[in-house]
Amino acid sequence: MSDGGFLEIQPTELKFPFELKKQSSCSMQLINKTDHFVAFKVKTTNPKKYCVRPNTGMVLPRSTCDVTVTMQAQKEAPPDMQCKDKFLLQSVIAEHGATTKDITSEMFNKEPGKVVDEFKLRVVYVPAGPPSPVHEESEEGSSPRSSTFENGTQSLQTLDSVSRSNEPSKEKSPEALAMISKLTEEKNSAIQLNQKLRQELDLLRKERGMHHGGFSVTFVVLVGLLGALIGYIIKKS
Template identity: 70%
Template sequence: MSSGDLLSIHPTELKFPFELKKQSSCSLQLTNKTDQHIAFKVKTTNPKKYCVRPNTGVVLPGATCDVTVTMQAQKDAPPDLQCKDKFLLQSVAASDAVTVKDITPEMFNKEDGKVVEEFKLRVVYIPANPPSPVPEESEEGSSPRASLLDNGNPNASLSDAASRSSGEHKENPEAFSMISKLTEEKTNAIQRNQKLQQELELLRKEASKSQGGSSFMFVVLIGLLGILVGYFIKM
């Protein structure tokens, strides 16, 4: 942070994320250190390249003013992203009644007994998309590529859980085998139950259409199926 008798300025460099064919912006904060109204003006060595809002203004006593500097989209990048552009911020004490409309270039002329503070700000370009650093090996025997795959896998936690579960199964294979067998038997029983219920429903429909001895046989079959269904339900 630069600090004079009138204004403190932050930051002291204008840092623009640089990307071809895209605008880029950065901000300045001007803080009035006095109990007077301070008028300011921002100049640049390349006015066609930058837009400053506001480029002139008045900062009230103890107040802060934000200045936004926008760099127009560039077609070419300078060698090594080095920029020679500079900005000049001028500030001067003004009357309490001064407004932005009252600011004139003559206010910043250096005259006898008149204090005009000036700060030079240089421009710095920074890559908009810096390359990602290659991660170091976190564990002996593990490669950076493996680490990247683990970090970028949204199902990594699920894979880890599955691995832990597999390890537990290896430690107690008999319990795992028993659980698998019971699960399979339960699934088969549910499937048989559903099939029997479907057949029972068909038999009921047939029984309602039949008469005489055939009806009696259907009634017997329905009873037997009912017993089987109850048995499988209890399993």
């Protein structure tokens, strides 16, 4: 901070974040702590390299003025990042009520009995700051990664639901169920009849053993027909 002369200057050095092939800007604030209108003018040793806005102006009493200096993109870095460029800020007391339009180059000429305050500022290059870190947490406190995982889970659940809906239905129609029930009943009846015939056959065999007799041809034929009928019913079911 410079508090000498008519204007207080903050800061006293122009610090530019330096990065090849990129423009860089910095600013300074001019503070008028007097009760006078103060006109200022900014000069530089390398006018093609820098752009100053505003390069001339009027600072009202007890007020401030911001000046922005932009450095054009540089193709090469200077040795040891040292810059020899300089800026000169000139200030002079102006008439009361003067405006920027009233400023002329002659106002800053040094003449006997006229005070022209001058302040030199040097240029400093500083390394460009690293990119700002990515915030891992969202406003609701959940990270994008967890949100992605949750979305993936929902997608899998949706896909599973669609796959299930596309599977062929395993339910059978009422007609098919009725046919199966009927065939099952016929099968059970045939099995019971077969068991009953076997019991009667065993009983007849026992009686034959007791009486040493034999079966009639009619009985044998009847048993054969019943066996064939039972076999047909079982195969059909």
